[in-house]
Amino acid sequence: MKRLTALLALSLALGVQAQHTMTVDVAKPTAKIQPTMYGVFFEDINFGADGGLYAELVKNRSFEFPQPFVGWVPFGQVTVEDEKPCFDRNPHYIRIVNDGRLLRAGIDNEGYRGIGLKQGEEYRFSVYARTPDATPVKLSVELVNSNAENPVKKEIEIKGQEWQKVAVVLKSSFTDAHSRLRIVVQSKGTVDLDHISLFPVNTWKQRENGLRADLVQALYDLNPGVFRFPGGCIIEGNSLATRYQWKNSVGPVENRPLNENRWNYTFKHKAFPDYFQSLGLGFYEYFLLSEDIGAEPLPVVSCGLSCQYESNEIVSLDQLDPYVQDALDLIEFANGDVNTTWGKVRADMGHPAPFNLKMIAVGNEQWGEVYPERLEVFTKAIRAKYPDIKVVGSSGPSAGGEQFDYLWPEMKRIGVDLVDEHYYMAPDWFLTNAARYDSYDRKGPKVFAGEYAAHDHASGKANNLYAALSEAAFMTGLERNADVVHLATYAPLFAHVDAWQWNPDLIWFDNLRMMRTPNYYVQQMYGMNTGTDVLKLQMDGKPVTGQDSLYATAAWDEPTGEIIVKLVNVASHPAEVKIDFTGLKKRQLVSGTCTYLHDGDLKTVNTLEQETLVPRVRPVQVKGQTLELQLPEHFFGVYRLQLN
Ligand code: AHR
Numbered sequence: 226m227k228r229l230t231a232l233l234a235l236s237l238a239l240g241v242q243a244q245h246t247m248t249v250d251v252a253k254p255t256a257k258i259q260p261t262m263y264g265v266f267f268e269d270i271n272f273g274a275d276g277g278l279y280a281e282l283v284k285n286r287s288f289e290f291p292q293p294f295v296g297w298v299p300f301g302q303v304t305v306e307d308e309k310p311c312f313d314r315n316p317h318y319i320r321i322v323n324d325g326r327l328l329r330a331g332i333d334n335e336g337y338r339g340i341g342l343k344q345g346e347e348y349r350f351s352v353y354a355r356t357p358d359a360t361p362v363k364l365s366v367e368l369v370n371s372n373a374e375n376p377v378k379k380e381i382e383i384k385g386q387e388w389q390k391v392a393v394v395l396k397s398s399f400t401d402a403h404s405r406l407r408i409v410v411q412s413k414g415t416v417d418l419d420h421i422s423l424f425p426v427n428t429w430k431q432r433e434n435g436l437r438a439d440l441v442q443a444l445y446d447l448n449p450g451v452f453r454f455p456g457g458c459i460i461e462g463n464s465l466a467t468r469y470q471w472k473n474s475v476g477p478v479e480n481r482p483l484n485e486n487r488w489n490y491t492f493k494h495k496a497f498p499d500y501f502q503s504l505g506l507g508f509y510e511y512f513l514l515s516e517d518i519g520a521e522p523l524p525v526v527s528c529g530l531s532c533q534y535e536s537n538e539i540v541s542l543d544q545l546d547p548y549v550q551d552a553l554d555l556i557e558f559a560n561g562d563v564n565t566t567w568g569k570v571r572a573d574m575g576h577p578a579p580f581n582l583k584m585i586a587v588g589n590e591q592w593g594e595v596y597p598e599r600l601e602v603f604t605k606a607i608r609a610k611y612p613d614i615k616v617v618g619s620s621g622p623s624a625g626g627e628q629f630d631y632l633w634p635e636m637k638r639i640g641v642d643l644v645d646e647h648y649y650m651a652p653d654w655f656l657t658n659a660a661r662y663d664s665y666d667r668k669g670p671k672v673f674a675g676e677y678a679a680h681d682h683a684s685g686k687a688n689n690l691y692a693a694l695s696e697a698a699f700m701t702g703l704e705r706n707a708d709v710v711h712l713a714t715y716a717p718l719f720a721h722v723d724a725w726q727w728n729p730d731l732i733w734f735d736n737l738r739m740m741r742t743p744n745y746y747v748q749q750m751y752g753m754n755t756g757t758d759v760l761k762l763q764m765d766g767k768p769v770t771g772q773d774s775l776y777a778t779a780a781w782d783e784p785t786g787e788i789i790v791k792l793v794n795v796a797s798h799p800a801e802v803k804i805d806f807t808g809l810k811k812r813q814l815v816s817g818t819c820t821y822l823h824d825g826d827l828k829t830v831n832t833l834e835q836e837t838l839v840p841r842v843r844p845v846q847v848k849g850q851t852l853e854l855q856l857p858e859h860f861f862g863v864y865r866l867q868l869n
Contacts, residue, residue: 244801245772247764249779251788252808254758256708258780261521263752264451264714265444266676267511269459269502270488270727271720276337277734278719279506280437282348282423283334283406284499288317289483295499301330301410311353311388311419314473314482318419320357325413332408333369334421338723339403341736342368347426349433350406351392353419353479354383362414367407370399375407383416394426402736420479429517434478434505436514439739440719443732445518447745448752451712452520453586453675454511459487459502460525460589461532465540468527471555474507475570481507487532488726495726509571512559512580521583522559523617523712526552528588528599539595542602549606556582556611586617586675590647592628597635604639615642617673624648624658637669643711645675652679652695656795659699659770662706672709676716678729678744684828688729690838690859691827693743697861698776698793700751705768705778707759715748722833733833740831743838746822747861750840754820754863756780756789775800775856782865788814790864794856797827804852812868814852817845821862 267273275281284296293305302322310316323330334340342348350366361384368377379393397404406423410416428435429442455469462468467485474481481504489500508524515522529540529548540548554567559582561568571580587603588596596619604616618641621628629646636644648654662672677699679692696715703710720730731748733740741749760779762769769777774796780789794800806814820840831838845852845864856862 245764245775245803247762247769247777247802247804249788249790249804249806250761250808251781251806253761254781255761256706256759258704258707258756258759259450259711260755261450261712262704262707262710262755263447263748264449264453264520264712265447265718266453266457266714266716267455267718268457268716269455269486270457270717271725271730272337272500273717273719274506275501275503276724277721278436278440279503280424280428280435281503281505282336282340282425283421284337285501286421286503287312287315287419287479287483288319289315290499290501293317296335298333298335300332303330303332306417312480314480315420318417320415320417321410322415323362323410323413330410334406336405337736338721339371339736340405340423341402342397342400342404343737344397344400347394347396349392349394349424349426351390351420351422352408353388353390355386355388355417356383356414357386357417358415359386360414361412362416363411364416365409365411366393366395367409368395368397369405369407370401371403380411388419400737434510436506436510440732440734441514441517443739443741443745444514447749449518449520450752450755451523451714452511452515452518453523453525453714455508456525457589457676457716458491458532460527461487461530462527463487463532464536465531465538468531470551471508471524471526472551474504475509475558475574478505481505492726497724497726508555508558509574509576513576516580522580523584523586524555524582525586525589526555528591528596528603530588530591530595530599533590533592540599542598545599545602549603552585552587552603553606553610556585556607556614582614584615584617584643586619586645588619590622591619592621592632596632597639600641601639604641617641617643617645618670619645622647624650624654641670643671643673645673647676648674649676649678649680652681652691655679655695655699656771659702659776660768662702662710663768663770665706665709667709671711674703674710674713676714678715680729686728687828687830688733688742688744689827690743690822690824690829692729693747693822693838694793694795694827694859694861696744697747697750697791698771698795700747701776701778701791701793702770704751704780704791705759705762715744735833738833740833741836742831743822743829746838746840750820750822750861750863751791754789754791754865757783760788762790773800775802786868788866788868790852790866792854792856792860792862792864794858794860797858799858800856802854802856804854806850806852809850809868813849814847814866815869817847817852817864817866819843819845819862819864821860823857823860825859827859
């Protein structure tokens with residue numbers, strides 16, 4: 226063995242490349258690959274929803290933050306009121322009085338680390354307003370740039386003692402990531418204002434309560450099979466009172482009550498006291514988004530345990546009914562007939578057709594006996610009412626260890642359909658775990674790799690090529706074991722460059738731009754090239770799980786009749802690979818393409834200014850039933866091969 230290693234080292238030093246022969250048996254696929262296999266997991270962390278995907282530009286638009294002027298600079302006489310409110314679940318509003326002496330009263334919003342405005346783009350301002358003493362009042366609505374100039378303004382008139390919605394569209398004359406919105410009372414009088422909102426007109430699909438078009442496009446481009454939402458830890462809450470309650474997130478957007486965001490004080494060295502959830506991006510919008518991006522929705526509900534790292538509050542079993550009912554009602558909201566209570570809510574919001582929900586997850590990273598005790602109650606109730614809905618349980622916060630070893634048998638006992646596994650580990654772990662699922666029980670629940678990402682601590686957990694390649698290598702093992710692994714989602718998804726709590730993340734953005742990481746492109750290369758059936762790929766009679774730093778998997782794609790081979794070379798030297806395809810009978814390879822990610826430096830990252838690492842495509846020379854390849858160092862390639 227020692228001699229072999231020495232020989233390999235010597236040949237590399239002499240520039241002689243290691244040669245490897247792999248075989249792919251095309252005749253006998255070994256497993257079906259689920260269309261849901263590669264997906265996305267969304268959580269409102271790192272300003273992923275408010276300040277991110279949710280395109281609202283005004284922070285604290287309803288004045289419901291515990292300190293009601295957070296995000297605002299009031300000037301002149303401005304007070305917070307709640308008498309005869311416009312919205313009963315968001316009762317605060319502001320009263321601005323301009324007594325004519327100062328002729329200068331109003332309020333100014335800072336957005337989420339600024340408001341991003343683009344020259345030539347239109348923005349829809351709206352407000353609920355009334356004039357309590359019936360004297361009409363003139364307001365100027367202004368877009369203010371970071372030099373404190375207000376070149377864009379429009380005047381609106383408020384009249385009447387009843388609340389009414391007033392809207393106006395402004396076209397920005399400048400591009401600025403750190404603009405502000407200002408409202409100035411221009412005439413003598415008193416005005417009440419609530420739910421002050423500013424959205425780009427050009428949201429995804431031009432929806433008024435819409436999402437940032439560039440960020441949704443990035444999700445769409447992943448071709449995701451599943452969409453897990455809304456968390457993560459936020460479904461648990463720092464306390465039970467602040468858990469995610471989906472019923473608060475549907476119905477008129479103005480009346481969805483504010484919730485604390487669990488990520489505000491989670492990391493003591495990186496606190497975000499102004500991080501709350503408006504729930505403007507709520508369960509209706511999540512289901513709609515799943516539909517838009519072609520992914521199966523996978524909502525997660527609280528199982529009656531708050532975050533066990535934080536407060537660890539537990540709902541006793543005899544008090545669990547409302548929680549279970551929430552899960553059942555959620556299924557009705559997604560799939561119920563328009564005549565059902567919750568199906569009607571969905572229809573009234575604009576979607577009479579069902580969302581065709583097929584799965585629901587109960588709990589996130591729960592552990593201990595308290596979890597299976599509760600999960601079992603949920604599972605029985607869901608199975609009794611909705612036998613076709615698949616239930617997803619959890620194996621806790623880690624990839625192994627005491628809790629994991631306790632929970633997996635419990636999941637089997639309860640009989641959940643899928644078990645959610647989470648691993649935030651070093652790249653080396655991903656490389657050495659490419660065979661993790663080769664020996665998993667084929668008769669138990671299926672695996673949902675629900676949260677994973679390679680954390681390269683040496684680089685400050687950067688989204689670099691090394692992390693991305695280690696994920697690509699690990700994912701060959703997910704694909705090879707597609708009979709047991711049915712879903713996989715990287716985490717977290719989004720991060721605002723000025724307001725993140727957790728890294729690495731798949732997509733970074735500021736108020737104007739977004740950046741796809743190399744990890745994103747790995748996900749995309751898998752998502753765009755999933756295939757339908759696993760093919761047996763071997764080298765020296767074994768799966769390729771890291772021999773000489775090579776990783777590989779192969780699939781058949783039924784709709785196109787193509788063979789898809791994914792190859793990863795993590796080594797810092799090239800490799801010669803020959804692949805013999807067997808079982809083709811008289812068929813020959815006629816052409817092929819290779820989509821690849823490669824760079825000489827494993828530390829390379831993408832930035833908002835420049836995406837250095839993007840997939841490139843080139844043709845591949847094929848010969849009969851063989852493929853001969855020179856794999857560069859630090860390389861991930863997806864080969865699509867056509868047959869005659
Ligand atoms: O993805 C970030 C967090 O990591 C999730 O909220 C949680 O499930 C995990 O601990």
